[in-house]
Amino acid sequence: MKTREKLIVDGKRLDGRLPEQLRTIEMKTGVVTRANGSALMKFGNTIAIASVHGPRALFPRHLQESETCLLRCRYNMAPFSVDERKSPGPDRRSVELSKVIRLALEPTLFLEDFPRATIDVYVEILQADGSTRVAGINAASLALADAGIPMRDLVAACSVGKISGTLVVDLTADEDNNSEADLAFAMLPSKKKITLLQMDGILTKEELNKLLKLAKDSCEKVYETQKKVLKEKYKRVE
Ligand code: ADP
Numbered sequence: 001m002k003t004r005e006k007l008i009v010d011g012k013r014l015d016g017r018l019p020e021q022l023r024t025i026e027m028k029t030g031v032v033t034r035a036n037g038s039a040l041m042k043f044g045n046t047i048a049i050a051s052v053h054g055p056r057a058l059f060p061r062h063l064q065e066s067e068t069c070l071l072r073c074r075y076n077m078a079p080f081s082v083d084e085r086k087s088p089g090p091d092r093r094s095v096e097l098s099k100v101i102r103l104a105l106e107p108t109l110f111l112e113d114f115p116r117a118t119i120d121v122y123v124e125i126l127q128a129d130g131s132t133r134v135a136g137i138n139a140a141s142l143a144l145a146d147a148g149i150p151m152r153d154l155v156a157a158c159s160v161g162k163i164s165g166t167l168v169v170d171l172t173a174d175e176d177n178n179s180e181a182d183l184a185f186a187m188l189p190s191k192k193k194i195t196l197l198q199m200d201g202i203l204t205k206e207e208l209n210k211l212l213k214l215a216k217d218s219c220e221k222v223y224e225t226q227k228k229v230l231k232e233k234y235k236r237v238e
Pocket residue numbers: 082083084086093128129130131132133134159172173176177184
């Protein structure tokens with residue numbers, strides 16, 4: 001077990017990153033051919049896949065909303081995604097994360113344009129090394145765009161926090177588990193609208209403000225990669 005004091009050595013983190021440096025980002029669309037849209041997103045060793053199905057008719061009918069479309073999200077961590085096998089199936093954590101992912105995505109969609117329908121978003125974590133909910137949101141937003149569903153903007157997400165007294169971005173599992181504070185953040189970058197803000201731990205007001213700035217800057221970087229990956233997809237279509 002690493003102690004909090006050792007998470008930063010000579011100004012660098014245990015994986016060699018500077019405090020404000022994201023892990024290597026990788027993204028790809030169209031990874032699940034049966035889905036209407038899909039995407040893969042990696043923050044270093046964290047791997048998330050999102051698969052989007054719909055808009056499609058919602059059954060059973062009594063669940064249908066006459067004025068709007070139901071967005072349903074399911075976050076799931078594969079049993080092999082962590083060192084010690086995770087027991088399969090939903091638990092309190094996955095129910096919470098499914099809900100916050102839905103709330104982070106909903107503001108970007110025109111759900112009222114598809115009454116009585118549903119859009120299903122499945123987020124599968126293949127490998128978990130911290131920041132899985134934000135990796136899931138990035139993958140899901142890209143998958144919604146890949147499905148051709150109208151959106152106000154992409155949703156870009158990242159984690160930030162405080163480890164060994166230093167403010168950092170994109171926490172690994174070690175960093176998350178030994179942090180003084182950690183914060184999950186998502187936004188619609190061009191609309192400047194925040195759609196997820198969850199925090200654990202204690203920060204001063206100044207630290208919180210600095211972290212929010214770091215989170216916005218990191219989301220901009222994620223957003224640039226998301227746009228690049230989508231543009232490449234349409235280049236392939238030409
Ligand atoms: P997030 O993955 O969004 O940061 P948490 O803060 O709940 O969410 O989890 C931090 C990290 O802890 C995860 O990314 C994962 O690496 C690890 N973790 C979470 N749940 C488990 C579990 N059941 N077994 C082992 N590791 C886990």
